[in-house]
Amino acid sequence: MEREMQAYQCTQCGELHHPLHYVCRKCGGRDFKEVPLRGEAALLTWTKVYNLPEGYMRPSLGFCIVEFENGLRVAGQLEVDRPIFGMKVRAVVDVVREGVGEDYYGFIFKPAQE
Numbered sequence: 001m002e003r004e005m006q007a008y009q010c011t012q013c014g015e016l017h018h019p020l021h022y023v024c025r026k027c028g029g030r031d032f033k034e035v036p037l038r039g040e041a042a043l044l045t046w047t048k049v050y051n052l053p054e055g056y057m058r059p060s061l062g063f064c065i066v067e068f069e070n071g072l073r074v075a076g077q078l079e080v081d082r083p084i085f086g087m088k089v090r091a092v093v094d095v096v097r098e099g100v101g102e103d104y105y106g107f108i109f110k111p112a113q114e
């Protein structure tokens with residue numbers, strides 16, 4: 001099943017949020033519409049984390065913040081061997097953490113060209 005993440009756009013001023021806020025951080029509006037969040041993004045910052053909490057089935061993980069073409073900044077996992085500042089990455093939605101009876105979905109960012 002193809003999963004998709006949503007961004008939440010303020011209906012008053014158009015500001016995009018992810019995850020959903022109760023109040024628009026720009027204008028204070030409380031009404032949002034969902035906008036699909038997909039496609040390419042630019043890598044802004046990243047880090048590698050060891051000693052992960054329970055539920056991560058691997059020894060280490062990359063985490064990053066990217067900026068989508070619509071200007072929205074989102075955090076997620078990074079699966080890139082040699083990250084370069086500003087490089088194009090592709091957003092995939094997949095299980096990021098395996099939980100008991102429930103898996104957690106989130107963004108995983110991979111190289112835009114493979």
Ligand SMILES: [Zn+2]
Pocket residue numbers: 010011012013014015024025026027028029
């Ligand atoms: Zn707003």
